[in-house]
Amino acid sequence: MASALPSLLLFLTLSVLTTTISAHNITAILSAFPEYSQYNTLLSQTKLADEINSRQTITVLVLNNGALSTLTAKHPLSVIKNALSLLVLLDYFDPTKLHQIPKGTTLSTTLYQTTGNAPGNLGFVNITDTQGGKVGFGSAAPGSKLDSSYTKSVKQIPFNVSVLEISAPIIAPSILTAPAPSASDVNITGLLEKAGAKTFVSLIVSSGVLKTYQSALDKGLTIFAPSDEAFKAPGLPDLNKLTNAEVVSLLEYHASPAYIPVGSLKTSKDPISTLATSGVGKYDISTTTAGDSVTLHSGLTSSRVAETVLDATPVAIFTVDSVLLPTELFGKAPSPAPAGEPVASPSPTPVLAPSPNKAPVEAPSPSAASPPAPAGEAPGGAPADAPSDDSRNSTADKDNAVHVKASVMLTVLVMVSATLMSSIILS
Ligand SMILES: *[C@@H]1O[C@H](CO)[C@@H](O)[C@H](O)[C@H]1NC(C)=O
Ligand SMILES: *[C@@H]1O[C@H](CO)[C@@H](O)[C@H](O)[C@H]1NC(C)=O
Ligand SMILES: *[C@@H]1O[C@H](CO)[C@@H](O)[C@H](O)[C@H]1NC(C)=O
Ligand SMILES: *[C@@H]1O[C@H](CO)[C@@H](O)[C@H](O)[C@H]1NC(C)=O
Ligand SMILES: *[C@@H]1O[C@H](CO)[C@@H](O)[C@H](O)[C@H]1NC(C)=O
Numbered sequence: 001m002a003s004a005l006p007s008l009l010l011f012l013t014l015s016v017l018t019t020t021i022s023a024h025n026i027t028a029i030l031s032a033f034p035e036y037s038q039y040n041t042l043l044s045q046t047k048l049a050d051e052i053n054s055r056q057t058i059t060v061l062v063l064n065n066g067a068l069s070t071l072t073a074k075h076p077l078s079v080i081k082n083a084l085s086l087l088v089l090l091d092y093f094d095p096t097k098l099h100q101i102p103k104g105t106t107l108s109t110t111l112y113q114t115t116g117n118a119p120g121n122l123g124f125v126n127i128t129d130t131q132g133g134k135v136g137f138g139s140a141a142p143g144s145k146l147d148s149s150y151t152k153s154v155k156q157i158p159f160n161v162s163v164l165e166i167s168a169p170i171i172a173p174s175i176l177t178a179p180a181p182s183a184s185d186v187n188i189t190g191l192l193e194k195a196g197a198k199t200f201v202s203l204i205v206s207s208g209v210l211k212t213y214q215s216a217l218d219k220g221l222t223i224f225a226p227s228d229e230a231f232k233a234p235g236l237p238d239l240n241k242l243t244n245a246e247v248v249s250l251l252e253y254h255a256s257p258a259y260i261p262v263g264s265l266k267t268s269k270d271p272i273s274t275l276a277t278s279g280v281g282k283y284d285i286s287t288t289t290a291g292d293s294v295t296l297h298s299g300l301t302s303s304r305v306a307e308t309v310l311d312a313t314p315v316a317i318f319t320v321d322s323v324l325l326p327t328e329l330f331g332k333a334p335s336p337a338p339a340g341e342p343v344a345s346p347s348p349t350p351v352l353a354p355s356p357n358k359a360p361v362e363a364p365s366p367s368a369a370s371p372p373a374p375a376g377e378a379p380g381g382a383p384a385d386a387p388s389d390d391s392r393n394s395t396a397d398k399d400n401a402v403h404v405k406a407s408v409m410l411t412v413l414v415m416v417s418a419t420l421m422s423s424i425i426l427s
Contacts, residue, residue, distance in 0.1 A: 024161045026052045026060060033154065035064040036165075038072070039084075046081040046313060051111060051263025052088060052161075054289075059089040059108075059162045061137065062154060063169060071169045078313045079176060085111040086139075086170050089125060094162045095153045104129040107140045112172070115311060122172045139172040147171065183217040186315050195309040195319050197225040200254075207244065209251040212275060220259040220314040222272075224285075224296060226323045227306065236323055237330065246329055252276035253283050253298075253326045259314035265294045265305065276326065283326050298324040300331070 027049050030040040039062050043049040052058055063071070071083055088111040105128040113123025124140035136146030148170050154163040188210065189201045204210040213221060230236075239247065252275035260272065266289045276283035286297045294305040303322035310317040 024053060024157055026161070026163075029155050029161070029163060030062070036062050036154075038065045038068050039063055042068075042072070042080060042084060046077060046084060047259065047261050047264045048081065048084055048088065048111070050267040051085075051261065054263045054266035055090065056160055057090070057092050058160070059091060059093045059164060061087040061089065061148075061164055061166045061170070063087070063166065067166075067168055075176060079178065081313050082112060082115070082117060082175050082178070083169055083171070085115060086123070086125065086172055086175065087166075088112075090114075092159050092162055093127070093164065094156050094158070095150075095164070098127070098135045098150060098164075099129060099133070101127060101129050112175075116308070117178075118172070122175070125170055137166055137170050139170060141173050144173070183221075183312075183315050184214075186217060186310065186312070186317075188213055188223070188317070191309050191317060192223075192225050192319075195225070195307060195317075196227050196229075197319055199228045199231040200225045200251075203239075203247065204251055207247050207251055209248055212252060213255055216255070216257050216275065217315055220257060222256045222258060222260040222316040222318070224254045224256075224303070224305070224318050224320045224324070225309070226254065226303070227319050227321065230303070230320065230322045233322060237325070242329075249276045249283070249329060250323075250326070253285075253324060253329075254320075256285075259316055261311050261316045262294065262305070262308055262318075265289075276328075283328055285324065296320060296324060299327040301325045 027040060027044060030036045030043070040049075043052070052060060072080060075083070089108045090110060090113075091108050093108070105126065107121070107124045107126055110123055110125055112118045115123070121140045126136075126138045126140045126144070126146065128136045128138075128146055130136050130146070135150040137148040137150070138144045138146035148166045148168040151165045151167050154165055156162045189205065192198075192201045204213065213223065231239075239250070242250065255275045256272050257275055258272075260268070265287055268287055271281070271284035271286045273284050286299075288295050288297065296303050296305065301322060301324055303320040303324050306319045306321050308316070308318055
């Protein structure tokens with residue numbers, strides 16, 4: 001029985017987690033329609049497909065290959081991404097609902113509005129049921145025309161995803177003329193300093209890792225920059241005790257040589273390789289998602305993705321709440337950790353760890369100054385050694401909320417399984 005409990009727990013936890021991952025796959029839906037093949041390709045190239053799949057309630061306004069060509073003819077991918085994100089409505093509109101809009105006109109939020117690139121109401125779309133049964137679409141910006149109209153329904157998965165064909169792109173003022181930022185112009189240090197990651201900036205400058213980042217800009221780069229608060233967290237190893245090479249690896253570990261916007265982080269199933277990755281499975285990062293929150297896992301520590309600093313194809317920059325300590329530098333997490341990984345709860349869970357003595361923190365690398373339990377993510381890990389994890393005074397209050405929620409969930413799961421177990425034993 002004792003051995004069945006962890007696997008049952010894991011199973012229950014996984015089933016809870018999977019319900020938060022939506023069932024639709026826009027790429028698969030559109031692949032049945034060759035007339036939208038270009039649109040579908042662009043959704044993948046811009047990673048908008050991941051963003052669409054990560055949302056529960058969405059309407060995708062598609063253009064056939066002919067209508068799309070006016071948009072794609074002479075614009076760079078970053079501009080096309082903005083224009084396409086204006087066609088993704090964050091609400092569910094099927095043909096019936098389109099024709100039953102109260103008072104015949106409404107504004108809908110779009111993905112463009114969530115990018116931070118849309119000033120004013122440029123990220124909204126006006127949907128108007130015109131006399132004569134036509135439904136027109138246009139930018140919500142004052143003075144805009146309804147320059148596109150509904151042509152037909154493509155696919156509905158009721159109340160989650162609706163795919164409708166429209167006649168022409170919806171063009172918000174300046175969306176096509178905005179200068180396409182060249183990736184090599186991205187001022188990494190300037191952006192990160194403004195976002196509250198000055199310590200990280202000084203480290204990447206002094207170590208020379210900034211140059212490595214810059215040389216990756218054109219081909220795709222995602223940076224996970226720990227905030228200044230993250231470097232003050234109790235339990236963080238003294239970085240001054242690392243060798244230069246180790247500092248370089250640690251900093252390279254906080255970036256990936258690929259464009260991974262937040263929607264892709266949410267839907268990614270495979271571990272993410274980093275600039276420190278030297279071979280398969282080395283120095284990679286796994287992710288878990290709970291609602292809108294994405295957490296990164298090194299195998300030793302976890303860190304919530306805090307803020308999107310920049311999302312401009314092919315560069316994404318995020319701040320994160322904690323420094324991620326790769327196991328390659330700081331040793332392995334105490335394992336096995338039943339149900340610990342998916343829930344990512346650093347809070348010690350008494351139910352699972354009755355004996356604090358039995359969880360030594362391995363530190364195979366003597367050069368790595370191994371602190372007592374650096375914010376371990378395994379619930380089985382030395383509770384007595386990690387008081388900071390329990391602290392309500394953490395700099396990352398929101399993160400705490402997530403952790404608390406996770407522990408509550410875990411506790412509920414433990415109770416449920418205990419009940420199940422006892423009913424099995426009793427029967
Ligand atoms: C639609 O989304 C809800 C959550 O909002 C989910 O529970 C349900 O399974 C989804 N339905 C389909 C058919 O994907
Ligand atoms: C979505 O479908 C496409 C094509 O069928 C497939 O290649 C891709 O892996 C799927 N994505 C997910 C997240 O399942
Ligand atoms: C949408 O646009 C039409 C035509 O320009 C306008 O009459 C209507 O008021 C707009 N709807 C909203 C909700 O702003
Ligand atoms: C980057 O931004 C910082 C701070 O805003 C500024 O001091 C620096 O000159 C900028 N660097 C470049 C190359 O523009
Ligand atoms: C909470 O944080 C503040 C500011 O960092 C500090 O002064 C205070 O002592 C901390 N309190 C506890 C209980 O750790």
